[in-house]
Amino acid sequence: MGAALREWLLRAADDELIIGHRHSEWTGFGPDIESDVALSSIAQEEIGHARLFYEMVCRVDGAGDPDRLAFGRPPGEFRHAVLVERPNADWGTSLLRLFLYEHFDRARLEVAAQSTYRPLADLAGALRREEKYHLLFGEAWVRRLGAATEESGERMRAALAAVWPDAMDLVEGTEADALLAQSGALPQTPEALRRAWTEGVAVVLAESRLPVPEVAPAAEGLRGRRGQHTVDLDALLGEMTSVRRLDPQARW
Amino acid sequence: MRTTPLDLEEQIWQALREIEDPELPVAITDLGLVRDVRVEEGRVLVRLIPTYSACPAMRVIGDDIRRRLLALEGVREVSVEVTYDEPWTVARMTEEGRRRLTAHGLSVPRRGTWEEPVTCPFCGSTQTTLENLFGPTLCRAIYYCRACGNPIERFKPPLDSA
Numbered sequence: 029m030g031a032a033l034r035e036w037l038l039r040a041a042d043d044e045l046i047i048g049h050r051h052s053e054w055t056g057f058g059p060d061i062e063s064d065v066a067l068s069s070i071a072q073e074e075i076g077h078a079r080l081f082y083e084m085v086c087r088v089d090g091a092g093d094p095d096r097l098a099f100g101r102p103p104g105e106f107r108h109a110v111l112v113e114r115p116n117a118d119w120g121t122s123l124l125r126l127f128l129y130e131h132f133d134r135a136r137l138e139v140a141a142q143s144t145y146r147p148l149a150d151l152a153g154a155l156r157r158e159e160k161y162h163l164l165f166g167e168a169w170v171r172r173l174g175a176a177t178e179e180s181g182e183r184m185r186a187a188l189a190a191v192w193p194d195a196m197d198l199v200e201g202t203e204a205d206a207l208l209a210q211s212g213a214l215p216q217t218p219e220a221l222r223r224a225w226t227e228g229v230a231v232v233l234a235e236s237r238l239p240v241p242e243v244a245p246a247a248e249g250l251r252g253r254r255g256q257h258t259v260d261l262d263a264l265l266g267e268m269t270s271v272r273r274l275d276p277q278a279r280w
Numbered sequence: 281m282r283t284t285p286l287d288l289e290e291q292i293w294q295a296l297r298e299i300e301d302p303e304l305p306v307a308i309t310d311l312g313l314v315r316d317v318r319v320e321e322g323r324v325l326v327r328l329i330p331t332y333s334a335c336p337a338m339r340v341i342g343d344d345i346r347r348r349l350l351a352l353e354g355v356r357e358v359s360v361e362v363t364y365d366e367p368w369t370v371a372r373m374t375e376e377g378r379r380r381l382t383a384h385g386l387s388v389p390r391r392g393t394w395e396e397p398v399t400c401p402f403c404g405s406t407q408t409t410l411e412n413l414f415g416p417t418l419c420r421a422i423y424y425c426r427a428c429g430n431p432i433e434r435f436k437p438p439l440d441s442a
Contacts, residue, residue, distance in 0.1 A: 062412040062414075062422075065412060065414050065415065065416075065422075066412060066413065066414040068414075069414035069415070069418060070414065072334065073332070073334045074334075075334070076332075076333065076334020076335070076336070077334055079334075080333060080334070146365075150363075150365040151333065151364045153364065153365075154333045154364045154367060154438070155333060157367065157392070157438035157440065158332055158333065158334070158418075158438045158439075160438075160439040161413050161414070161436070161439065164394075164413060165413055165414070
């Protein structure tokens with residue numbers, strides 16, 4: 029059970045760290061000052077949440093260093109969904125990704141709040157109340173860009189077609205999920221999570237005139253939850269860990 | 281003079297009341313961040329409830345608590361724990377806390393919902409519009425007051441409903 033729980037916690041931690049890093053790349057480049065502040069703030073919060081999940085991994089392990097988990101692992105040990113490692117592309121694509129991810133995160137935290145592992149249930153209860161702001165922000169932008177003008181709608185439909193196959197990776201499961209569901213540690217299967225997520229995003233997408241594309245799940249066969257990632261992650265980690273690699277013993 | 285355990289606990293609370301949040305001019309006790317204090321033979325455990333779990337001020341606050349309490353006679357060891365089993369809500373804030381934040385130019389809500397009108401801390405008007413859900417810290421949003429023409433910050437509680 030410890031190994032399955034660890035796996036689940038790493039997914040959550042890695043998702044939050046990597047999407048947080050991508051959001052932080054908007055700092056200084058947002059389309060207006062408000063958006064710039066918003067993405068910077070969301071980035072700070074996601075990376076902070078990642079830290080709390082890494083600390084919990086260390087607690088399950090009985091030892092370890094959250095910073096090493098964040099900055100000292102090779103790409104194959106990361107368990108985030110491929111969706112979050114993709115480069116930001118344009119603002120619309122980035123916000124669409126944020127929206128898809130936040131809906132998934134909400135569904136995931138709902139389940140985690142019922143975990144029999146008490147520290148996780150408590151933390152998920154807190155995160156749920158904080159993450160609602162991210163979702164509100166993402167939804168507002170998807171609605172705005174989806175229905176604003178012909179051009180913005182077209183670009184958002186193209187963005188949705190581009191990110192949708194990767195988004196399927198969010199709800200991919202592994203053997204760990206069956207174990208966790210069976211034990212009650214996380215009382216939901218990947219199928220049920222996928223349904224909850226799909227239903228959540230479908231309503232907003234439909235209202236934003238963005239029909240869900242018909243794409244086979246994980247079309248490229250990528251499985252972030254199993255440590256299979258793209259070269260985009262290599263580039264991201266190269267930059268994210270560059271300062272730490274200068275002097276791994278430095279104290280901050 | 282020998283202090284009894286009760287005296288020490290009161291001294292600890294007094295010290296905590298003098299520690300300010302590094303991002304806001306308000307005592308951590310008035311923000312409702314201190315959940316409880318346990319003292320046993322000179323070993324002190326302070327448990328905190330963060331407004332936002334990712335708040336970077338928590339580490340600074342923990343350091344401040346350790347430094348202040350270790351300076352008290354009779355304190356040998358200080359641990360600070362951040363807990364999540366009880367949520368932080370605006371109800372944890374004292375009236376003094378609300379007063380200090382309002383004087384600092386923050387609009388402070390009564391509940392953790394989105395629907396509550398935002399009152400301008402400068403002129404008291406509720407003719408305010410949202411400029412940004414996100415602000416200079418995780419716990420602040422930006423509004424604009426149409427009555428007095430000032431940009432205002434609103435203390436942004438984690439949402440109980442959305």
